Amino acid sequence: MGFIVFGELQAQVGLAEFFVRCPACESHQPADAMVVSHYYHFYFIPVFPVGKHVDLVCQHCGLKRYGTSFDSTIISNYDEVKTKYRHPWYTYTGTALLLMPIVVAILVSI
Ligand SMILES: [Zn+2]
DSSP states (O other), X not given: OOOOOEEEEEEEEEEEEEEEEETTTTEEEEEEEEEEEEEEEETTEEEEEEEEEEXXXXXXXXXXXXXXXXXXXXXXXXXXXTTTSOXXXXXXXXXXXXXXXXXXXXXXXX
């Protein structure tokens, strides 16, 4: 009898300040933000990333919003900031380990 350990984990990508529309203030306000990456793991070895979310705290009224989607519907300058907050390199470890035998086989056959 064995246990198969797998699931989804999170990793902090970065802290930032975004200009977002606050539903409590009903206006655009600067907000403290923490971008978080989600990834699947198998026995706690990261396999591949599956998404991101952002936790926001409005600097004007203090409204906290957790688990907000990290996309252009929330963040006004999303196109500028999306490349700054990439998934951490180690979230691709499992994919690299799975592809390594294939790459080695190709290199050996050449
Ligand atoms: Zn606010």
